[in-house]
Amino acid sequence: MTAPDFASQLRAASLRVTRPRLAVLSAVHEHPHLDTDAVIGHVRTDLGAVSHQAVYDVLRALTDAGLVRRIQPAGATARYESRVGDNHHHVVCRSCGAIADVDCAVGHTPCLTASDDHGFVVDEAEVVYWGTCPECAAARTPQ
Numbered sequence: 001m002t003a004p005d006f007a008s009q010l011r012a013a014s015l016r017v018t019r020p021r022l023a024v025l026s027a028v029h030e031h032p033h034l035d036t037d038a039v040i041g042h043v044r045t046d047l048g049a050v051s052h053q054a055v056y057d058v059l060r061a062l063t064d065a066g067l068v069r070r071i072q073p074a075g076a077t078a079r080y081e082s083r084v085g086d087n088h089h090h091v092v093c094r095s096c097g098a099i100a101d102v103d104c105a106v107g108h109t110p111c112l113t114a115s116d117d118h119g120f121v122v123d124e125a126e127v128v129y130w131g132t133c134p135e136c137a138a139a140r141t142p143q
């Protein structure tokens, strides 16, 4: 798998190419569903000292530009991922907070077709499946 050209993505979104922006894009690409603290950790590993505020600002700019998707399951901290534009869903472990991607159940974004849209123009459906991840399920099974 070749790494995406993050600099071109930034330019296409009319964002200046900066090292913190490149580092954040690469972190969320390599580690989907990172929370902010984990993003900061990866960026600091790459670049050395970077302030929390700088990373928050980068995440906001990238999210606003649509290069990064922000997801926030109820009761959880916000997570970020670079898989954008396909309206995929997530499965979340109630126990440890692990998150995995889930494609739409059938075909292309069928969840956007609400059974009754009440006259709204719907452009997004957010589905979160909650459950127990394999590791937590295994840990709970009595030996």
Ligand SMILES: [Zn+2]
Binding pocket: 093, 094, 095, 096, 097, 098, 132, 133, 134, 135, 136, 137
């Ligand atoms: Zn778990």
Ligand SMILES: [Zn+2]
Binding pocket: 032, 033, 081, 083, 088, 089, 090, 100, 101
């Ligand atoms: Zn995802």
